């Protein structure tokens with residue numbers, strides 16, 4: 356298996372091509388298919404759903420974020436089941452999600468065979484859009500677990516369950532891009548030097564963070580545009 360390699364294409368055939376029990380951690384930020392309570396709202400573009408102005412001159416849209424709830428769960432099961440096969444026994448898995456898709460994400464993780472172990476938090480701080488008279492939706496969540504038993508002695512220290520990290524425009528390369536420091540934090544669940552898989556690489560934040568911290572990595576991204584951005588970031592390290 357080629358590592359430190361970013362594939363361009365649909366992750367399903369890519370994942371099917373991975374060998375059994377070869378990967379040390381799955382850390383990924385898949386399309387959430389979120390942004391509304393009814394199908395019409397969900398089928399709008401990510402720019403309209405996930406940016407405060409509904410307009411975004413800086414980052415391109417992406418596909419795969421349009422499914423209704425039933426289809427989204429079924430699709431998650433398809434790719435998560437392939438990840439389950441490709442991960443080593445005991446390997447950790449971290450899935451980003453938002454508040455709307457939290458229950459679906461914990462269902463999908465378990466239905467694919469993983470053991471659900473908790474929810475960690477990325478607090479985006481007060482920089483996110485305010486809502487008058489309501490709680491600010493300033494957090495995203497990382498549903499995490501493992502492929503079966505997870506040995507305590509894995510050469511990984513105590514990891515905080517929450518990270519508070521503002522989004523800096525200079526470190527945002529995707530419409531839903533994650534800060535490098537956030538990805539460095541979550542990658543630490545992988546054993547040192549292990550192979551981290553991200554089938555939804557986007558602008559490559561997981562992989563850039565992995566490379567910075569001496570992990571091996573393997574990724575996939577459907578969009579030509581974001582594949583190019585991620586590859587350029589990785590080449591620049």
Ligand SMILES: C[S@@+](CC[C@H](N)C(=O)[O-])C[C@H]1O[C@@H](n2cnc3c(N)ncnc32)[C@H](O)[C@@H]1O
Pocket residue numbers: 364365366367384385386387417418419420528529531532533534554555556557558559560561575576577578581
């Ligand atoms: C939420 S974004 C990931 C953003 C990334 N974490 C970052 O910081 O840049 C999800 C990505 O999955 C990609 N995607 C959607 N469907 C896909 C598929 N079937 N296979 C591979 N990538 C896909 C989208 O193009 C999008 O870039």
